[in-house]
Amino acid sequence: MDIEVRELFELEDKVLVDIRSPSEYEEFHIPGAVNVPLFEDEEKRLIGLLYRREGVEKAKELGYQIANSKLSELIQSFRRLKERHRHVVVYCWRGGLRSQELCKVLNSFGIEVLRLKGGYRAYRQYILQHMERLLEDKSFLVLTGKTGVGKTELLKRLEEEGYPVINLEELARDRGSVFGRVGIRDRVSQKLFDALLYERLRSIDSPLIIVEDESRTIGKVHIPEAFWKRKEEGFFVEVIADLKVRVRHVLEEYVSAEGWKEEAKSSLFKIRKYLGEEKFKRALLMLEEERIEELAEFLMVDYYDRTYRLSRKPIATIDCTSMEDCLEKLKELYSHLLKEGVAHKPAL
DSSP states (O other): OEEOHHHHTTOSSEEEEEOSOHHHHHHOOOTTOEEOOSSOHHHHHHHHHHHHHHOHHHHHHHHHHHHHHTHHHHHHHHHHHHHHOSEEEEEOSSSOHHHHHHHHHHHHTTOOOEEETTHHHHHHHHHHHHHHHHHTTOEEEEEEOSTTSSHHHHHHHHHHTTOOBOOHHHHHTSOSSTTTTTTOOOOOOHHHHHHHHHHHHHTOOOSEEEEEOOOSEETTEEOOHHHHHHHHTSEEEEEEOOHHHHHHHHHHHHSSSTTHHHHHHHHHHHTHHHHOHHHHHHHHHHHHTTOHHHHHHHHIIIIIHHHOOOSSOOSEEEEOSSHHHHHHHHHHHHHHHHHHTGGGSOOO
């Protein structure tokens, strides 16, 4: 049986099954879906090659041969999923031949599954449109401030305490600056970022959501226009901290992963023109001699702080030199906005 995307969110006790190849799944998928590939990457490549050389019928024939060779394994996988979940929902890219044929076979073996009509493409179209409606009654409390003041730590702590937080940089797997990928191994595509953002937004009931101030892009992903515009209308709070505290935060966040030094060096070359040759050489020498604390302070003063601009006038400024005091003041402000009822309308 086919179901529309909107019906997907009404199902309880469900599991989504992405039957595309592992590399397709890795690039983007519906959050929470498991991958049971009908074709492996090399098999899919061979089918595509045959399609281009000899046409659709030959490609279909090879596809059926490959699928039949692993039919027993597929049936066992779906039987196990069906034993654990009431609804098993199958999807591919466009809801085409792959999902249609697999669902027919599974149903013929008594394994009742659902097929997502239109596949991932229909899901993506739906979430981008529905995101605008979800945002209509939401407002944002936006944390802004210079690099290292502790915005990321604040978001994590608040989320742990149950506050409605959307950590955009965590979803994007990028910190959004020239050094934003240092120490981060995962990559997130635009499609996966949009899906993760939608699912997180959909899970929040509160009218006031806490986010960090971001530009339109975070690394290589773009914040959806509707979300970005709503964020820009939010209540901005500037977070400040002593320079030494900021340096400590940066070192804790950036230099823990293996290989960070080479990545930092690559990032330094990207801002070489901005720093000027003399300062660039100084920075490179600090890195090579592992004078990391000195380098972090140098980059904040001579690069990050020079490019920092407040995009909106903040409704409050909170000193985060003491993280605990900062958290309490931020929570008090959040409660005040909810109590006053102003969270339902954008800031002036």
